[in-house]
Amino acid sequence: MVKVKICGTTNLPDALHAAEAGADALGFIFAPVSKRRVTAQVAREVGLSVGPSVARVGVFMGQPLDEVLRTAEAARCSAVQLHGPLPGVYVEAVAAYYPVLRVLGPEDLRTGNVQAVPGVTLMLDAPQPGSGQPLDWSALVPHFPPGGWLAGGLGPENVARAVATLRPGGVDAVSKLEASPGIKNPQAVKAFVDAVKHA
Known part of the structure; x- marks a missing residue:
């Protein structure tokens, strides 16, 4: 069964x-550049209110290692998602404490710039995360890692096709599920989850 992650969560109703x-x-999202950024306190309160059956993933982009670990602990994250060019030792250090989703771009996969690290699952995303731009999934079939996750321009209208093409272990969506940045469209969220579960 393909897992579904709803990213950019900023409030309890969503x-x-x-x-x-x-x-x-x-x-x-804890990345300073994001318009969907939340504090560790908000993430902790929202995440714990939902209950233990839903994973709480902290999303980071190039922050110092100690900040990532400190924030993830304060937010009570159950996993960490890492964006940006990062040395292997950095990724390994985070993976010593949390399951990691390591985000790569299409070029990383095509060039074989992928290092297997225990506790790390690879996630393919668009070059500009959160842009809503879908990838050319068919062109990526030869390079897509088994069990990898997929993000980048996914929404209710195209996720079933993406799942059928790449057979990912999980999918991740943000912009196509929003009424405005940081505020979800409940109908789009439900339609997205339903499309994945029935793909």
Whole structure:
């Protein structure tokens, strides 16, 4: 069964609706550049209110290692998602404490710039995460890692096709599920989860 992560969660009503719709994980963005950024306190309160059956993924982009670990602990994250060019020792250090989703771009896969690390699952995303731009899934079939996750321009209208093409272990969506940045469209969230579960 393909896992579903609803990323860019900023408030409790959206989190509760995503959980009720059947999401397996919520993403809380801590990257300073994001318009969906939340504090560790907000992520902790929202995540714990949803209950233990839904994973709480902290999303980071190039922050110092100690900040990532400190924030993930304060937010009570159950996993960490890492964006940006990062040395292997950094990724391994995070993976010593949390399951890691390591985000790569299409070029990383094509060039074989992928290092297997225990406790780390690879996630393919668009070059500009959160842009809503889908990838050319068919071109990536030869390079897509078994069990890898898929993000980048996914929404209710195209996720079933993406799942059928790449057979990912999980999918992740943000922008196509929003009424405005950081605020989810409940109908789109439910339609997205339903499309994945029936793909």
